[in-house]
Amino acid sequence: MQKTVTPDSLARNRYAPMTLELAIHSIHDIRLASSSRLEGKILFVNPRELEAIVAESGRVRLAETAAVHPHERVRAAPVLDVVEPRAKEDPKVWAFPGWTGPPVSAGHGRTHVLRGTAVVAVGRIAGAQDAILDMGPQADPYCPFSRTHNLVLVFEAPEGLDRVAADDGIRKAILRVAEFLAGLARGLEPDRTEMWEWPPVPCQKPRTGLVYLIQSQGDLRRTYVYGQPADSLLPTLLDPLEVLDGAVVSGNFVLPANKTCTYIHQNHL
Numbered sequence: 001m002q003k004t005v006t007p008d009s010l011a012r013n014r015y016a017p018m019t020l021e022l023a024i025h026s027i028h029d030i031r032l033a034s035s036s037r038l039e040g041k042i043l044f045v046n047p048r049e050l051e052a053i054v055a056e057s058g059r060v061r062l063a064e065t066a067a068v069h070p071h072e073r074v075r076a077a078p079v080l081d082v083v084e085p086r087a088k089e090d091p092k093v094w095a096f097p098g099w100t101g102p103p104v105s106a107g108h109g110r111t112h113v114l115r116g117t118a119v120v121a122v123g124r125i126a127g128a129q130d131a132i133l134d135m136g137p138q139a140d141p142y143c144p145f146s147r148t149h150n151l152v153l154v155f156e157a158p159e160g161l162d163r164v165a166a167d168d169g170i171r172k173a174i175l176r177v178a179e180f181l182a183g184l185a186r187g188l189e190p191d192r193t194e195m196w197e198w199p200p201v202p203c204q205k206p207r208t209g210l211v212y213l214i215q216s217q218g219d220l221r222r223t224y225v226y227g228q229p230a231d232s233l234l235p236t237l238l239d240p241l242e243v244l245d246g247a248v249v250s251g252n253f254v255l256p257a258n259k260t261c262t263y264i265h266q267n268h269l
Helices: 047-055 163-183 240-244 262-267
Strands: 018-026 029-032 037-039 042-045 061-068 079-083 086-088 109-115 117-122 149-156 192-198 221-225 248-252
Touching (some): 029 149, 042 047, 042 149, 047 149, 047 163, 079 163, 079 262, 086 163, 109 163, 117 163, 163 248, 192 240, 240 262
Parallel strands (some): 018 109, 117 149
Antiparallel strands (some): 018 192, 037 042, 061 149, 079 117, 086 109, 221 248
16 A cells, blocks of 8 residues: 655645745865864865764664765765765754654755765665766766765675665765765854745746656665655655755665766756
8 A cells, every 4th residue: 555755845825835945055075073164165074983873773883984085086885875964954954854853844954964075885785776976077078976075984884784785774874974074054143044935926938847857765775855765655746956955865775877866966967
């Protein structure tokens, strides 16, 4: 029996005005340090703090943390997902509803964005196809993440943990880390802001709609909407701002050279 996703956004008037403010903080460097903080355009990260966040999942552990930068002769594999760090201005509101908190409505309020950086999950899960992140200059035209400063998290699952549990643990961990890092920007002045409104201001241009086809075919082949597998849902109406604000999360480990990771949903590339 199919079920429907039921965040509060689906219960409200779909045409109620929504305003989403993205507070953009440009990141030009990531450095591992003794304390996590954002100073200017440099993101300092304490790996021990990340280990504690990952340990909250109770399923996987953070085996290694590395900062990699554009044009370094570095490769990371096997890549599972890539996430742009984001956090809501209000620490009691979640940037990834359904994962880091209850599935409440996304797409409104103020969201801090660490632009120019990404969190990369690396780990081995049986059945997940390999993918490689190449930071070399030759990869520049082919991979958007060869041009970002990336925090690579290498996950390990205990022996005997089934692949579904490992997948769930890694996903929750990387999203919590991404939210934690962007939360360091709270109270800081952004480099710029982007204001998005829905519905858009009426104009004479033709109206259009988007049928957003997201692949979801079972274990390790899923995309999630407010934390629910899309293959368990009926076709669902979403405001565009919900998609841009963390309502859609990837769990799709196929097509190793062409993954639709969470970062792409967040920015709708």
